[in-house]
Ligand SMILES: NC(=O)C1=CN([C@@H]2O[C@H](COP(=O)(O)OP(=O)(O)OC[C@H]3O[C@@H](n4cnc5c(N)ncnc54)[C@H](OP(=O)(O)O)[C@@H]3O)[C@@H](O)[C@H]2O)C=CC1
């Protein structure tokens with residue numbers, strides 16, 4: 001199942017509105033084939049794993065398949081994966097997380113067990129829920145999974161004094177930001193940051209097939225202050241930048257309704273503080289640069305978390321060094 005999770009990660013940020021599922025076919029401890037769902041409308045992970053095993057000359061009779069999510073049992077844009085599993089002669093199916101849609105949950109077990117296939121579930125379920133966090137969040141709440149990413153100095157500032165250049169963090173940390181951008185469907189920034197930084201907000205990593213994230217700017221003044229040559233005004237593979245304003249929860253719900261399941265926020269403290277206040281943040285990534293930057297642009301500003309009764313804290317925290325910088329990453333929880 002760990003291998004299936006690694007397979008699923010290959011589809012992250014490119015399968016929306018579908019989940020980025022991974023699958024591995026095994027017999028007697030030997031891996032016969034593996035695969036992942038590469039994008040909506042394309043074959044699912046199970047079909048890729050079965051085809052991968054067959055392409056290596058394996059007969060799948062009597063094999064097992066490990067899948068990160070309950071296999072689909074209905075015909076959507078592609079045929080049901082339960083049918084592909086039955087046709088392949090697989091004798092045991094193991095999945096991590098159940099389908100979060102109550103209308104579908106349990107259907108695969110019924111179909112497979114009725115055909116005499118052994119079923120086991122809930123293997124590495126927390127890891128699978130994390131892999132599929134955008135899909136699960138949208139299914140359960142109608143809102144996308146929101147990740148806030150900030151690069152900040154030791155004194156909690158997010159800009160350098162003017163004339164010193166834009167970057168607080170070094171090239172290694174910024175390369176990691178590209179991996180993070182590769183995991184998401186959309187990047188949200190603010191009008192203020194768009195005007196000050198002329199950001200590109202694209203994916204410049206190396207993952208084949210990765211779709212460019214949709215660029216979204218929260219602003220009361222779309223286009224104002226942005227020169228025609230601003231990066232965000234140049235359409236890319238994801239289309240034109242979207243300009244949004246108003247209630248942040250409604251903005252997030254409309255992004256989810258458009259099939260954007262994971263949103264990375266790369267904005268200043270005012271917007272980040274409002275998102276925290278609204279309880280819209282699920283995951284936090286800070287890159288801490290070892291310098292005192294000074295100035296008054298802080299990582300969480302505006303009303304910020306000052307109006308919260310409950311302090312946001314992180315759980316499942318990881319700490320990793322990139323060059324001279326430290327990344328702190330974890331899931332938001334409320335005390
Ligand atoms: N180090 C880092 O990781 C980062 C640093 N930065 C820096 O942060 C600085 C800006 O930070 P800060 O001043 O706190 O500003 P923010 O980036 O937080 O932007 C505030 C702006 O967001 C827009 N906004 C917020 N909520 C809404 C809403 N509900 N509807 C419409 N628009 C909304 C408004 O834009 P408008 O005024 O257009 O209406 C508002 O002025 C920049 O100098 C930038 O360089 C930015 C991103 C990351």
Ligand SMILES: Nc1c(N[C@@H]2O[C@H](COP(=O)(O)O)[C@@H](O)[C@H]2O)[nH]c(=O)[nH]c1=O
Nearest residue numbers: 151166167168169197199200201202266
């Ligand atoms: N200053 C700063 C960051 N700033 C963020 O990166 C954006 C620029 O993105 P792009 O134009 O696509 O490279 C910028 O608007 C801001 O959101 N990021 C970091 O990883 N480290 C840094 O020191």
